[in-house]
Amino acid sequence: MKKISLLLIGLIAMVFSTQIKAQETQELEDLNYFKYVVIPIQYQFQSEENEFLINSLTKHLFNEENFTTYMDVESKPKDLTFNRCLALFAEVKSESESFFSLNTRLELILKDCNNKVIFKSEGRSKLKDYKEAYHDALKDAFTPLQSFNYEYNGKNSYDSSKFEEEEQKSPIQKEPKKETKSFEETVKEKLIGTYSLFNEEYSISKIEAGYILTNTATAEKKAFINVTSNNSLLFNSDTINGTLVINDDGDLEVEYFNNASGKVEKATLYRVE
Template sequence: MKKTAFILLMILGTFNISAQELNQYKYVIVPEEFELSKEVNQFQLNALTKFLFEKFGFEAIMKRDEKPLDLQENYCLGLSAKVKDNSGLFVTKLVVQLEDCRGNIVFETKEGRSREKDYKKAHHEALRDAFSDIEDLNYQYDPAEVSTLSTTNNKSKTEEVEQAEIAEAVPATEQRETSNEAKTPTSAPPELVVENPMISSASAKELSFEKDAKSYFLEKSETGYSFFQKGSEEPFAVLAKSGDENSFIYKSLTRQGVAYFEENGNLVVEYLNSENKSVKQVYKASSN
C-alpha cells in the first residue's frame, strides 16, 4: 500500500512539474491542417483545438495569422500544437502534443477516445477527452518563468542543435573582400534566442542551397536573410546586415556568430560552440 502511494505521489509530482514548466510559454500556435487530416480544418478539428486551448487559459493563434510583436521577437514564447491519431478499427483515439521552438515535445496528453460512428462527432469527442489533461494543468502564463527558455539545454542538447543549425545562402550582390577580423566571431553566448526569426519575406527572391544531401533556401529582405530548411514554414536562423553588404551577423536559436559569402557563391558561417571553440561551416550554392 505504501509502495502504491509512493508511486502515485511520484506521478503527481512529475505532472505538477510539467504544468509549472508550461507556464513559461505564452502562446500556442495551431496549424490550419493536422497530419492526420486530408484537408484544411477537416471535421473543424483545428478550430476546435484553438477554442479548447483558449478555454483553458492559453493564448492560441492560427499559424497563418499575424503574430504578436513579442512572438516575432522571440518565437520560443510559443508552442506548436499537434494532434496525433492512434485510432483503431472501432475506436477513434487522439493525442494532443505541444512542441517547443527546438522541436521537442514538452507535453503530451492521454489518449482521448470515442466510439462514435460519425467521424466528426468521434473526432470532437476524442479531442475533448484528450483535453481533460490540459484542463487539469490549470495553466496560467508566468512571465517570470520565461528566462528558463534559454537556460535549460544541457551540453548534449546543445550539440544536437548544432547539427540541426544548417543555413545555406547565395549572394545577391558581387563579393567584396572582408578582413579576417570581420570573419572571426569575438563572442558567442551558448544560448541566444533569435532576436527576430520572422523577418517579412513578402516578394523577396528565393535562393536555393545544398548541404549534406539536404536542401535549403533563404529569402532576402531589407534587414538581411531568413534561413529555411526545405519543407519548413518557419526560419531557423537569420543573417542580419552588419555594415558591409557581404558581411552579416548570424543568429539562430542558440548561436551568434558571423557569416560571409565566398567568391563562388558559397556561404561561410563561423561561431563559437559551448566549449568556446570556433566552428566553421561552409554551405554550397545550389543551381536549382
C-alpha cells in the same frame, strides 16, 4: 508471507502513482513559461486544412483555458515573430483511423521551439461518426488542462531592448502570399461590405493581415477573417472559431463548434450591401 508481499506490492504501486502524478503536475506547471500556443491549420493525419474543424476546435479549447492562441496561418505579434520560443506548438495525432476500431484515440502534444515535448495527453471516444468521434476524443484529451489554472508567469519573456535593436537592423520581411492575385481580388470584392446578424449591422474591411468584422454602431472589432494557403477562409472571434464560406447570395456562412451544445453549428451573416 503472502500478506507481506501484498503490502509490498501496494506500497510500490503507491510510490509509482505518486511519481506519475508529480510528473504530470510538473508538466502542467511548465506550461506557465510559455506565452502563446501556435496551432497548425492541418495535422499530419488530415487530408485537408481544418478537416472536420479539428484545428478550429483545438484553438477554441485552448482559448477556453485562457491560452493566447494563433493558427500558423495567422499574423503573429512582434515578440513572437522575433522569438518563436515564447510559444508552444500544438500537435494532434490520430492512432485509430480504421472504421472497425473499437474507439478513436487522439494524442494532444505541446512542443517547445526545440521540438522538446512539454505536455502530452490522450483522449478517447467510442463514437462511430468520424467528426463526432474526433471532437469527443479531443475534448477528452483536454481534461487535464481543465483542472489547471494556466497563467503566463513572464519568465520566458523576450528582451524588449534586443527586440528594438533587431527591428531597426532587420525589419520584418513579409513572406509572399501564396494566394493567387485573382483569388485575392475575388475574396476582397465579395467580403468587403455590410452584413446583418440578429438585427445588428456589421461591416467588413480589409486590413494588412486579412479582414476585420466591426459592429457598425459601436465600432467594436468583433472578428478576424484570414485567407489560408489552400484558399479557404478562417473566422476567429472571442467566442467562435471556425470556417467561413461565401454562398451564392453573398451571405457569409460560418461553421463552428459550439462548446455549450457540444455540436458543430452554423451562423449566417446576411449581406446588406
